[in-house]
Amino acid sequence: MxxxxxxxxxxxxxxxxxxxxFALGIGALAVLVAGLFPLGKVARAVLVLLTLLAAAALNVGMLLGDSVPGLVLDGTFVADRTTAMWGVIFTIGVGLAWLFSRxxxxxxxxxxxxxxxxxxxxAxxxxxxxxxxxxxxxxxxLELLSIxxxxLAAxxxxxxxSVEAGLKYFLLGAFAAGFFLYGSALxxxxxxTLKLDVFADPASRxxxxxxxxxxxxxxxLTGSLFFKISVFPFHLWVPDVYEGSPTPVTGLMATGTKAAAFAFLLNALLALPSSTSTSLAIIALITMALGNLGALVQQDVKRMLAYSGIAHAGVVLLGIAGAVAGDPKQGGAVQAALFYMAAYVATAGGAFGVLALLERDGERMTTLEGLKGLGQRRPYLAAALTVFMLSLAGIPATGGFLGKWMVFSVAVRAEMIPAAVVGVLLSVVALGYYLRVIIAMWMQEPGEDSPLASTRAIALPATLASAACVALVLVMGLAPRWFLDHM
Amino acid sequence: MSELLFYAMAVIALLGGLGVIFSKSPMGSVLSLLGSFFALAVIYLLAGFHFMAAVQILVYAGAIMVLFLFVIMLLNLGGMGTRFELSAAPLTRARSQIAAAVAAGVGLAGLIAVQRASLPRIAQGGAPERIDDINQIAIALFGRYSLPFQAVSVLLLTTMVAVLVLAKRRTRESGQ
Incomplete structure (x- = not known):
């Protein structure tokens, strides 16, 4: 050479x-070094914000620019509009988790x-x-994300x-990493070669x-990725880890990890022959069923959202199954998954954030019992949580609805009608538990012994973050043109 | 001769691996692992990967194992002996035996499947370049693999930060 x-x-x-x-790496180093100096809290926060904004701006620049770098570094890394969009989603997810953790x-x-x-x-x-x-x-x-x-979980x-969550996540994650390495070696x-493009050519594949x-x-490889996106049969860790981790971290896990793993999974689709589409669809439906049925019986909203996250992973997987089966629309699955995950990051990120706000000075604020009567005590927070629940349930006028519609239409275009029908029916089941949260907040009086939610004023960062989430969810639901044009 | 040596080393590596699991004391586990590493290094030598053999000894046997030993000795785990019992509820004897049996069965089935099917030779890219040459390794590391190479440095730094966060005594906490 x-x-x-x-x-x-x-x-x-x-x-x-x-x-x-580079922006993220340099920013992380700068924040680390800044810890050595007696800088104020605000100065450090500005440094983190600048880092995230710089990364987001560079990605948006790539989205709006005339040309994209494409495949670089001997075909091992790609930077196109899709990855730029993912980059924006990641910075939003991390930014939200960070704001709520303030x-x-x-x-x-x-x-x-x-x-x-x-x-x-x-990030x-x-x-x-x-x-x-x-x-x-x-x-x-993957390791840079997981470690x-x-x-953070612990x-x-x-x-x-929290320690239990960290240890469980670590042990299972370490096994998943081992599987990934062993699979790569085989x-x-x-x-x-380790490059994915060997799979692009059907003959060599x-x-x-x-x-x-x-x-x-x-x-x-598939197993270890399924672990990260919490798909059946690798979903058992999710409720415990989500419940035990600090809530802003749970938000990051639910949104960022899943989005990143799906981003790669969509790239790695090339490796899957179309004969696997049926089994993928079955796995997706089982995942949705387990997630939704599991969520129905939960009393803790954080745990409920964990199960609902499993169900949402199943939905995206159904779209991927459709793409593997042969979606006639070029790039349709990628677009659907991008939109779905973007909406999910704003929705779930916001929902976990609001829970974090309710939780911070009481231990068990995240139960349904604790949410009773929230509409009277904290109307704005309750309204935000309502929007998130509606979007997670896939009610029209929210980003969640359009995302679901796009994913299911991938499956329909690929002529997997029965799977799509079952998927839609399972989504209806999901309404059952999302509505329970809304009912508890608006229509039920707080019980005698139910703990009172925090009466503390909500800090500015969290207010901004929740407002941004609500805005994103509604804009993606009502005026999705901009997002669709840039995907 | 070299074939004999290979089988001898393979057996030692396997025995070492078993020793890690079955040894009652952590110290015994560590020393078994050390034996396994040395046997692997000899196998690398036999296959002609001199550099890898040297790195195996230096990094694994030299650095990582010493670290293990330090941790065990510093934390005084050496005497824990038989206190490592699988008595926790999810790990009953029957359950772990079932898990072990299933894992062994899957492994055996995989082995048989691989044995029966004819392995295709390297599908494309031809013969891999001569990688066991420090010059070539450096060129690959700083050329084609420069992105992962640099990302690993960030990963290591992050891991250090993560470990510090978890391990360092917090002033607030100790005051309470």
């Missing part, structure tokens, strides 16, 4: 493609700086995952539940998948 090869490798396009990642740890505010560094690092990991066209790059992105989350070390042994070793490898 000589100088000219290096020059093509490290071209301007490569730097342009990696610019959002006053969450009031009683134990130490290590706030490291908390922010870990959040920024996880970097997500962007790396979304752009990865190579299994090594993806794996490092900060393990620590961030409240003095709470047994694929490498057969194909001689068929040849690779002839080997049982590669099949085992693809199965292991």
């Amino acid at each position: 000589n100088a000219s090869v290096l020059k093509t490798l490290f071209s301007d396009a490569a730097y342009a493609a990696l610019a959002p990642l 006053h969450y740890y009031d009683e134990d505010a130490s290590h706030q700086n490291e908390h922010d560094v870990l959040m920024l690092a996880s 970097l990991g997500m962007s790396l995952m979304a752009g990865a066209r190579d299994l090594i790059v993806f794996f490092i992105g 900060p989350l393990y620590a 961030f409240r070390r003095n709470r047994a539940k 694929i490498y042994a057969v194909s001689g 068929a040849k690779i998948l002839e080997s049982p070793m590669a099949l085992v490898g693809v199965a292991m």
Whole structure:
């Protein structure tokens, strides 16, 4: 390899493609170093905000610009409009979690700086995952996302539940990482490369998948990705981990991790032969059923949202199954998944954020019992939570409805009508538990012994974040043109 | 001769792996793992990967195992001995035996499947370039793999921060 090869490798396009990642990485380092100096809380917050804004701006620039860098670094990383859109979604997800975490740890505010560094690092990991066209790059992105989350899940070390969540997530995540590596090694042994583009050519894909070793490898890879997006049968960890983690971190897990894993899964679709579409659809439907039925019996809203997150992963997987089966509309599944996840990030991010606000000075504020009568005590918060519940349920005029409609229409276009019908019916089941939250908030009086929700004033960052979420959900539901045009 | 050596080393590596699981004391586990690593290094040598063999010894046996030993000795885990019992509710003896049986069955089925099917040779890309040459490794690392290489450095730093957050004694907490 000589100088000219290096020059093509490290071209301007490569730097342009990696610019959002550089912004996040440099920002995370700056925040880390800033912890050494006696800077005020505000100065540090500005640094985090600037980092996220810079990354978002670079991604938006790529979205609106005339040309995109495309495949760079010898085809191991891609930066196009899709990954730029994912990048924007990630920064929104991390930004929301960060804003809601501002006053969450009031009683134990130490290590706030490291908390922010870990959040920024996880954003970097997500962007790396979304752009990865190579299994090594993806794996490092996955770990860069997961390791900060393990620590963040156990961030409240003095709470047994938080430590339990961190440990459970870590142990299972470590196994999933092991499966991923082993699967990659098997694929490498057969194909001689870790790049995804070997699967792009049907002939070479068929040849690779002839080997049982590669099949085992693809199965292991799929399993570890299913773990991250919490799809049946790898969903059992979700309720405990979501319930035990600090609520803003749960929001990040529910939105960011899932979005990043789906971003890659859509890229990796190339590796799946169309014969797998039926089993994918069945897995998707089982996931939806388990998630929705599990959510119905929950009393804790955080746990309920965990189960509902499982169901939502099932919906997106159904869209992916449709794409594998052969969606006649080019890129339809990618667009549907992008829109769905964008709406989900705003909705679930906002819902977990509002729960975090209610929770912070009472332990068990997140039960249905605790939400009773919230409409009278905190009308604005209750209204925001109502919008989120309606969007999660997929009621028209919210982003959630349009997302669901787009995903199901992928399945319909791929002629998987029965699966789509069952999926829609399962979504109706979901209304049962989302409406229970709304009923508890607006139509029920607080019981004698039900704990009173916080009466503290809500800090500015959280107010801004919840308002932004509501606005996003409604804009995506009522005027989705801009989003659709740029996807 | 070299075939004999390979099988001997493979058996040692396997025995080492089993020793990690079945040893009663953490110290015994660590030393078994060390034996397994050395056996693997010899297998690498036999396959002609001299650099990898050296790195295996240096990094795994030299650095990581020493770290393990330090942790065990510093935390004084050496004496814990038989206190590691699988008595927690989800890990009853019967359940772990079922899990082990299922895992072994799946593994065996996989082995048989792989044995029966003819393995296709490397599908494309031809023979891999000679990778066991420090020069080539450096070029690959700083060229084609520069993105993962640099991302790993961020990953390691982040991991350090994460570990510190979890492990450091918090002033507020200790005051309470």
